[in-house]
Amino acid sequence: MFASALGLAAASLTPNAASAQQPATEADVVHGQAIQVDVDARDVQRGIFHVTETLPIASSGVLRLRYPEWLPGKHSSAGKIANLTGFDFTANGQTLSWKRDPLDVFSILVDVPAGVSSLTAKFMYLAPLERDQGRVTVAPAMLSMGWHEVSLYPAGQPVRDIQVYSSVRLPAGWTQASALEPTGDADAGNVVHFKPVSYETLVDSPLVAGSNYKRVDLGSDVYLDLFGDEPGNLDATDKQLQLHRDLVTQALKLFGVRHFDHYDFLVSMSDYLGGIGLEHHRSSEDGVPPDYFTDWDKRALNRYLLPHEFVHSWNGKHRRGADLATPDFHEPMQDSLLWVYEGQTQFWGSILAARSGLVTKDQALDMLATVAASYDQKAGRKWRPVIDTTNDPIMAHRNPAPWPSWQRSEDYYVEGMLAWLDVDMLLREKTKGKKSLDDFAKLFFGGTDGDWSVSTYRREDVVDALNTVYPYDWSTFLKQRIDDIAPHAPLDWIGQGGYRLTFDKEPNSYIAARQTNYKMADFSYSLGLSIGNNGEVSQVYWGSPAFDAKLTPGTTIVGVNGREYSADVMKTAIDDSEGSDAPIALTVKRAGRVSNVDITYHGGQLYPHLERVKGTPARLDDLLAPLK
Ligand SMILES: [Zn+2]
Numbered sequence: 001m002f003a004s005a006l007g008l009a010a011a012s013l014t015p016n017a018a019s020a021q022q023p024a025t026e027a028d029v030v031h032g033q034a035i036q037v038d039v040d041a042r043d044v045q046r047g048i049f050h051v052t053e054t055l056p057i058a059s060s061g062v063l064r065l066r067y068p069e070w071l072p073g074k075h076s077s078a079g080k081i082a083n084l085t086g087f088d089f090t091a092n093g094q095t096l097s098w099k100r101d102p103l104d105v106f107s108i109l110v111d112v113p114a115g116v117s118s119l120t121a122k123f124m125y126l127a128p129l130e131r132d133q134g135r136v137t138v139a140p141a142m143l144s145m146g147w148h149e150v151s152l153y154p155a156g157q158p159v160r161d162i163q164v165y166s167s168v169r170l171p172a173g174w175t176q177a178s179a180l181e182p183t184g185d186a187d188a189g190n191v192v193h194f195k196p197v198s199y200e201t202l203v204d205s206p207l208v209a210g211s212n213y214k215r216v217d218l219g220s221d222v223y224l225d226l227f228g229d230e231p232g233n234l235d236a237t238d239k240q241l242q243l244h245r246d247l248v249t250q251a252l253k254l255f256g257v258r259h260f261d262h263y264d265f266l267v268s269m270s271d272y273l274g275g276i277g278l279e280h281h282r283s284s285e286d287g288v289p290p291d292y293f294t295d296w297d298k299r300a301l302n303r304y305l306l307p308h309e310f311v312h313s314w315n316g317k318h319r320r321g322a323d324l325a326t327p328d329f330h331e332p333m334q335d336s337l338l339w340v341y342e343g344q345t346q347f348w349g350s351i352l353a354a355r356s357g358l359v360t361k362d363q364a365l366d367m368l369a370t371v372a373a374s375y376d377q378k379a380g381r382k383w384r385p386v387i388d389t390t391n392d393p394i395m396a397h398r399n400p401a402p403w404p405s406w407q408r409s410e411d412y413y414v415e416g417m418l419a420w421l422d423v424d425m426l427l428r429e430k431t432k433g434k435k436s437l438d439d440f441a442k443l444f445f446g447g448t449d450g451d452w453s454v455s456t457y458r459r460e461d462v463v464d465a466l467n468t469v470y471p472y473d474w475s476t477f478l479k480q481r482i483d484d485i486a487p488h489a490p491l492d493w494i495g496q497g498g499y500r501l502t503f504d505k506e507p508n509s510y511i512a513a514r515q516t517n518y519k520m521a522d523f524s525y526s527l528g529l530s531i532g533n534n535g536e537v538s539q540v541y542w543g544s545p546a547f548d549a550k551l552t553p554g555t556t557i558v559g560v561n562g563r564e565y566s567a568d569v570m571k572t573a574i575d576d577s578e579g580s581d582a583p584i585a586l587t588v589k590r591a592g593r594v595s596n597v598d599i600t601y602h603g604g605q606l607y608p609h610l611e612r613v614k615g616t617p618a619r620l621d622d623l624l625a626p627l628k
Contacts, residue, residue: 025061027112029154034163037151042171047127047138051150060114064155068148068329069106073278075335076393086124091116125150135274142210142227148203158327162199170209177225178207179282204280208266221262222248229290233269236293247356253627256442257449259318279312303358308349314445316341322456335390343416354624361624365610366508371414373608375489379542380408387483406542418490419481425496428619439469497620503606521567525606535565545601559587578604
């Protein structure tokens with residue numbers, strides 16, 4: 001292949017080239033003196049961010065400026081270096097030459113002559129304009145900007161030691177929100193200057209700006225920053241806002257303390273800005289549909305997002321897996337503890353959504369039934385343990401996969417949650433309701449109110465904390481659920497919680513909402529496939545009747561039992577299959593060919609539910625109930 005052959009040639013040539021030259025002297029910036037990053041973000045129409053960066057220079061030679069590569073929250077090498085363009089480096093009125101390090105393409109090497117005390121770097125960041133170019137971050141009425149996109153940092157120091165003054169110039173009439181604190185200095189045009197922070201904090205403090213904006217005080221120094229495509233998107237009712245206040249109250253009751261001095265939910269309610277859910281220490285980027293408030297009943301699925309991202313301030317930002325806490329954005333991250341970082345956040349995000357009332361108890365139970373059933377039938381669990389999926393951010397980059405149920409995809413999120421449900425229910429059972437994962441949360445994620453340092457941990461620390469809550473062989477317990485290949489998902493919590501997993505012909509509320517919101521029909525638990533409203537197969541479960549019939553994603557189902565395809569026609573065919581010997585006869589279209597495919601299935605429509613087992617302790621209800 002062309003790309004890999006070229007890569008090989010470059011790598012094999014470099015040692016010779018290097019040995020033929022004298023190693024260049026390394027230039028350095030003045031340590032302890034702040035750099036300045038000024039961004040002109042007015043060209044929203046074309047998505048061009050103009051940056052001027054000023055660095056204090058201590059010594060001449062080759063200055064290595066890095067573009068953030070390994071991004072917190074992405075847990076992977078995800079910096080969009082190819083979109084950083086138009087380099088223009090100057091000092092003392094002279095243009096300086098630059099080149100890229102071919103062995104580290106995120107490094108720009110600038111020749112700094114003697115006698116230079118200040119270097120000016122000008123460049124442009126080009127925001128993706130179409131979805132296939134990356135997440136779209138500019139829209140007619142809003143933009144989102146991460147400082148990792150629009151800045152370079154000098155190599156040679158931990159990023160927490162680099163101080164940065166920053167400013168952004170916004171389109172006229174637009175307002176920004178972020179965790180950064182404006183200085184309040186007046187300036188011509190719509191420029192916001194920010195108080196200096198470390199480069200680490202700057203990168204952890206993205207901003208959203210827009211013309212339709214409303215800020216809502218949720219109490220306890222937590223704010224909802226709402227940006228809409230249209231002014232009407234901001235029309236939240238008092239009751240809806242109260243549920244978000246209850247989220248804050250319930251989270252603080254759970255963890256006991258805050259690991260922020262202030263916190264901003266940066267909520268983009270948009271059809272045009274790319275979707276996002278990204279955690280930061282004192283803020284989060286929360287992308288939801290424009291009718292998040294105005295079509296409340298339809299948007300229940302989106303109400304798990306803010307609780308999840310909020311929990312990350314404690315789990316992920318304050319407490320962080322030791323192998324994930326790197327000194328800069330160049331050193332590779334390792335993701336071995338994401339089953340805590342994301343798994344327990346998935347757990348608490350779901351529980352807090354229910355405890356706050358953002359979703360009802362029944363909606364939460366339907367969500368849990370759905371993930372229990374779907375993870376239990378993932379064939380990939382026969383070869384791949386959860387721990388191996390913690391490598392997925394680095395190796396798969398969330399690229400669409402042909403057979404996700406066999407490949408597994410970041411299963412440490414949801415199966416991590418299922419494992420933590422097992423922990424919680426075991427604690428409640430063994431201690432007769434006196435202890436639960438709430439006690440672990442206070443112990444492990446608590447500490448001092450307002451302390452927003454990073455506190456790293458290893459797996460042993462997790463086991464120790466569990467043993468402090470209740471002595472048990474947690475090491476083996478976790479190994480069985482995280483490290484071992486397990487033919488079934490961790491589902492002990494269902495019985496211990498006072499429920500059983502059942503299947504019937506009625507989609508539960510979670511599946512029904514998914515079918516409506518994603519415009520598809522979900523036959524995962526019967527035929528083992530889901531189908532878009534246009535008849536195109538979107539997913540086939542490995543090992544399912546649909547898989548055995550050799551159906552694939554991308555195939556369009558044209559006809560079912562001699563009738564034109566619709567979701568209702570398919571449902572009737574599945575119902576009729578019960579008690580019949582005949583297969584379900586499909587006419588399908590793929591790659592310019594039309595063919596007939598028979599699915600051998602006689603089980604009728606099936607959808608999962610959690611059904612209360614009368615006379616047993618309702619521990620799951622206790623977990624989902626708001627803290628007093
Ligand atoms: Zn997360």
